Amino acid sequence: xxxxxxGEWVAARIFDxxxxxxxxxxxxxxxxxxGTLTGRSVNVKWYLKREGLLDVTRSGxxxxxxxxxxxxxxxxxxxxxxxxxxxxxxHLFDARQLLSDVQARGVKIGTATSILAAQWTEAEIYxxxxxxxxxxxxxxxxxxxxxxxxxxx
Numbered sequence: 346x347x348x349x350x351x352g353e354w355v356a357a358r359i360f361d362x363x364x365x366x367x368x369x370x371x372x373x374x375x376x377x378x379x380g381t382l383t384g385r386s387v388n389v390k391w392y393l394k395r396e397g398l399l400d401v402t403r404s405g406x407x408x409x410x411x412x413x414x415x416x417x418x419x420x421x422x423x424x425x426x427x428x429x430x431x432x433x434x435x436h437l438f439d440a441r442q443l444l445s446d447v448q449a450r451g452v453k454i455g456t457a458t459s460i461l462a463a464q465w466t467e468a469e470i471y472x473x474x475x476x477x478x479x480x481x482x483x484x485x486x487x488x489x490x491x492x493x494x495x496x497x498x
Contacts, residue, residue: 352389353375357389361380362377362378371402373388387407392415394418398457398460401454412435416494435489437468471486472489
């Protein structure tokens with residue numbers, strides 16, 4: 346199992362997403378089933394480290410990227426490091442706006458597209474609610490905390 350597949354399953358349960366029946370749908374994992382984003386399409390990502398990179402597509406029908414992210418880290422080689430299966434933050438990016446912003450910066454679009462730190466902050470919906478587009482309920486926050494790294498004293 347990959348973090349991507351598990352991330353889709355986790356996001357579906359926490360954020361009420363109806364997943365596509367086929368995993369072969371290009372850039373589209375499902376649709377929000379409830380709330381203010383009902384019916385809007387979503388591509389779910391789970392990055393075990395938040396390195397400032399996002400797989401971005403030019404796909405027309407995509408409305409949002411929902412990114413579950415592990416601890417923040419610099420984009421570098423992974424030799425001698427670990428990628429824990431934890432969620433430290435969640436980010437919701439408007440797919441069309443992000444594509445426009447990336448194109449305006451002249452950044453290569455595709456796998457490992459560089460996203461500015463300010464964009465990650467603006468898109469954050471958990472643990473800090475910077476993006477009001479999808480408000481994380483107390484129940485959703487409780488579930489996400491279950492997937493956080495254990496805190497040491």
